[in-house]
Amino acid sequence: MSEARDTWKKPPFIANPAIRWAVYLGALGYFLWVGATMPIDWARVADGFGRAGRIFGGAFPPSFERSGLLIDGFLESLKIAILATTGGVLLSIPIAFMAARNVAPLPIYYLGRFIIIVARSFHPVIVAIIFVKAVGFGPFAGVLTLVVYSIGFVAKMLAERIEEIDFGQVEAMKAAGAPFFSTIFYAIFPQIMPRQIGLTIYQLDSNLRASAVVGIVGAGGIGATLANAFGRYDYDFALAITIVIVGVILISEGISGMIRKRIG
């Protein structure tokens, strides 16, 4: 060692310079290629501005004349969300236990993970289209859709929480000779309960939002009302519905945030 070193440079993100430049140039090249080859018809885009203008023009002022229809749609959405959350969460609990590596034997663990992956891999709109085909238009398709959606999220998060528990408490129950389910109810449930409640409230809020979306493809609720309003060119009514959806979601998010903070 001779002189004191006084320069330092952060090591590059990708150490090998050849790979580094290949990645940078490759990314840049791809974006240029996409920009050049995407079929965008600028004339139609310009036309679209005019149409959008007409739609918004027709939407003002929003019309609350048929508020009875609006309220009915909303109550239906709320029912869908509550039913789906209840069903989804009840199903999520056993699935979460199946998918937790520290409590489930390996084959059961894979089965549990598989169920969660399947439930997560499709967007609710796609699931809704399938259920609408299977059980027909209406709120029941919406409930089934959101049950699947709830399992995908709640079971996954809950399984992760189960994997994080303090296993010493489980050991203590085992050491006392407690049977399997007694151990789960005494050593695991108390530890995951706060997360469980938080997830349920979050999911209720999330299902209410999603119920508006899946309604558009025929799964009932306010989304169906909105889709009908658009179909009949009732843009002023559609705007009224949109405003109410945004308002209700703001309120429900506020409430659910407050509750989740309380139980922390």
Added chain:
Amino acid sequence: MLKITDLVKRYGSGDPVLKNLDLTIEGESVVSIIGSSGAGKSTLLRCINRLVEPTSGSIELNGTELTKLRGGNLRAARRKIGMVFQGFNLVDRLTVMENVQSGRLGYISTWAAIMRRYPKEDIRRAYELMERVGIAQYANTRADQLSGGERQRVGVVRALMQDPEILLADEPTASLDPKTSEQIMGLLRDLAGELKLPVLINIHNVTEAKEYTDRIVGMRYGRIIFDDKPASLDQEAMDSIYSGSPHADRSEDLKAAS
């Protein structure tokens, strides 16, 4: 009587943690196991109630061979072995009474446990024991509201609720301050006498081991190298138990093998 014969525990394909270990605990004696970290004290205790699966050898408790038990028989045998943990292992979000009654989970149905319908005599026994160790006023308090010493008292009462034939304590005082630590050791000694219960305590504090127990077992690198009355534990014995490091032991073994 607890009789351990030729017990071996090996994790994976490495060196055994317990090497052909023999140990007999008779009657209602309080026995402490000392030794540096990694000597196998904890593994030995956990082999007894099968939280750790022994590789070979035999463990007999009052005539029952424990190493071969499975399922319901294993659970029935575990009910007779109380355990007190270093980190207490209480269920923080449950009340003290629920924690104490969890020592009875092996005896009551899962449904009764979920509904908290504990048998009258269990509740009476719980209050008696809680009174005895001075935590009866906390019956409805959540376990995480208690101080360390109080929490370990809950741990002790939970183990005693099992109506055990032996009590294992895995470094029961390591997370406690010196004064509380002595109180818990005194409590374990007194309870052993009152309930005619043999107690096996892993402990790092040699002074406490000498003061509160009838017999000291010194372990080093998976073997028992000292087993006598506390008075016989002299400096030489202490050095042989604690000097050097597990690492040095391992390399000596390698030398002996080559």
